[in-house]
Every structure is written in structure tokens, then in C-alpha cells.
Amino acid sequence: MKAFIVLVALALAAPAFGRTMDRCSLAREMSDLGVPRDQLARWTCIAEHESSYRTGVVGPENYNGSNDYGIFQINDYYWCAPPSGRFSYNECGLSCNNLLTDDITNSVRCAQKVLSQQGWSAWSTWKYCDGSLPSINDCF
Template identity: 80%
Template sequence: MRTFLVIGALVVACLASASHAARTMDRCTLAREMSNLGVPRDQLARWACIAQHESDYRTWVVGPANSDGSNDYGIFQINNYYWCAPPSGRFSYNECGLSCNSLLTDDITKSVRCAQKVLSQQGWSAWSTWKYCSGSLPSINNCF
């Protein structure tokens, strides 16, 4: 019986931990948090569109292997070959100077900062989903 209780407690702890790590945002929550991090309001609708198409607003997503064997991480699906250090220890330029796992947390600060760096170096077209987000987008103003 004691073993059953210990195993049960471990399962509950794991489920609680997994549900905490498995944050799914929505368009307005993302816009408000990004605004609080200083992202210009005129960019928020584009960022929300990218997050929707890249990860469906999920912070914990690791994309399947790309053709070069790299993976994309987090709400903005940031590539590990160029921008973050993968947990495998595989080579990365790591331009954002962080672990890819730090892009998978509920706190999106590092994801936002790294995404802004990608934008500053490569522009919006760095995201393959940009084609869905390059035109006119619904206003984000109703989120504030």
C-alpha cells in the first residue's frame, strides 16, 4: 500500500508539473505580455499571428526535425541551429546566448527577446509562416 501511495504521489506531482509547463496562451494574453515586455504595439498583431501559426500559442512545443536536422523551439518556433543551444549538445551558433529549453517555459521573456533578435537580423520573413501574417491583420486594440 505504501508503494502505491508513493507512486500515486509521484504521478500527481508529474501531472501538476507537466500542466504548469504546458502553457497555452491566446492572442490577447500574448499581446498584453509582449506589450508589458516593451514590444511596440504596432508589432503585436504580427507577433500574435506568427505565434498562432507556428505553435498555436503553445509555449512548450518542439517542432519536428527540419531538413537539416535542426529543431524549432517554443511559442515562436526559434531554430536551434542559429539561435539557441539544443539540449543534445549539437553545434549551434546560439546567437541568443541561451538554452533552447529556456524557450519552452511559461515565462515568455526569453522567447520574446530572442524572437526580437531574429527579427532585427533577418526580418519577418525568417518565419516560414510569415506568408499568413504579412497582409492586413485584425486589430489587437480590443486586447487592451
């Protein structure tokens, strides 16, 4: 119960230290971080469907008790250390709170690691982002 209260408090507080991006601002920042341009339309689609481009989002509890964090909704059981101290494989080697900041560098690096290990289908919203997507060329 205590962990649930902490997670609810985090979810309510998260928007206070996050920002809402848009498709083009995300594409430009990811490009500046070295993400290949041919991936940007997919990443922006995932961010739109996972978090509505919001960096400070903590998702509701998943079936296994885990939560998802940040603009790409990265899972705390596998990829980051949850603030509750609950077990995590922490494959990205960082606190989940580092995925909730205005600086998206940690989120991008961790999301790239997820992609390299599990592919695009690691995101449940992938079904919306598979196939042809609008060009991001107008963002540059």
C-alpha cells in the first residue's frame, strides 16, 4: 500500500517537473542527440501514443506491478531503477526519475537501448507506428 501511495504521489507531481513537447521539437532534439533521421518519424509516433509528448509522465501500474516512465514510457522492471526501491534489472543503469526531466537525453539513450535489444515492438503502441508515417522533413 505504501508503494502505491508513493507511485500516486509521483504521478501527480510528475507534470510539475516535466514538459510537453510537440512532434517537431522532439524530432529536432533527437536529431541533435544523434538519432538517425530515418527513425525520427517512428520515435515521434511512439512518444505521441505513449505519453502525448510529455516528459514527466509515470504510467499506471502494469499487470506485473511495474510502471512506465517518461516520454517513451520506459518500464521500470527492465530498464530503470524505480524510486520505490523495488527490484529492477535496470538495463539502462539509471533511476527512473532521470527519465522524467526536461532534458530528454537519458530517455533517448535508454529508448535506443530498448530498441536495440527488443525492436520497435517493445512498445505496445507500435501498432499505430508501423508502416507509412507522415514525413518529419517539415520539422527541419
